[in-house]
Amino acid sequence: MPDTIPVKLKRLPHGHGLDLPAYATGGAAGMDVVAAENIVLRPGSRHAVGTGFAVAIPPGYEIQVRPRSGLALKHGISVPNAPGTIDSDYRGELKVILVNLSDDNFPIQRGDRIAQLVLAPVTLAAWDEVEDLDATARGEGGFGSTGGHGSL
Numbered sequence: 001m002p003d004t005i006p007v008k009l010k011r012l013p014h015g016h017g018l019d020l021p022a023y024a025t026g027g028a029a030g031m032d033v034v035a036a037e038n039i040v041l042r043p044g045s046r047h048a049v050g051t052g053f054a055v056a057i058p059p060g061y062e063i064q065v066r067p068r069s070g071l072a073l074k075h076g077i078s079v080p081n082a083p084g085t086i087d088s089d090y091r092g093e094l095k096v097i098l099v100n101l102s103d104d105n106f107p108i109q110r111g112d113r114i115a116q117l118v119l120a121p122v123t124l125a126a127w128d129e130v131e132d133l134d135a136t137a138r139g140e141g142g143f144g145s146t147g148g149h150g151s152l
């Protein structure tokens with residue numbers, strides 16, 4: 001079993017009675033998180049869905065907000081900013097931005113599992129500004145420079 005990291009969580013008034021984010025299986029990487037509100041997501045629309053809680057993530061970590069594959073595949077419900085970033089110094093309500101990519105209304109009930117949260121370590125970069133970068137075989141090639149999507 002991986003180590004667990006304590007993360008402080010504060011329920012907000014409208015979050016009382018809801019399930020806390022939880023790992024659905026022993027090997028799950030993400031905790032399923034539930035909606036704290038009822039809403040109908042119309043085709044093509046987006047909404048920042050409240051979860052009813054705020055967190056204090058330890059320094060050196062972030063929480064990533066990721067879509068659930070079942071909702072994406074069956075209903076076209078995704079997280080347009082995936083993975084959403086919850087910073088360790090953020091103290092507001094954790095929200096899940098959802099987008100409805102289907103042609104049908106998608107009703108969300110309070111308590112429905114809408115996304116998953118992954119606690120992840122953060123590595124900070126320190127820029128080292130230089131005049132020249134080391135040469136590589138790729139060079140400036142990118143954005144399809146190695147060919148299309150056919151096999152190599």
Ligand SMILES: O=c1ccn([C@H]2C[C@H](O)[C@@H](COP(=O)(O)OP(=O)(O)OP(=O)(O)O)O2)c(=O)[nH]1
Pocket residue numbers: 065081084085086087088090093094095096097
């Ligand atoms: O899916 C998300 C993404 C962000 N946040 C919260 C936590 C995060 O720490 C804060 C800021 O997010 P981000 O840095 O992605 O937003 P921004 O558009 O750059 O806004 P800001 O200028 O407030 O940083 O908003 C959420 O609750 N859910």
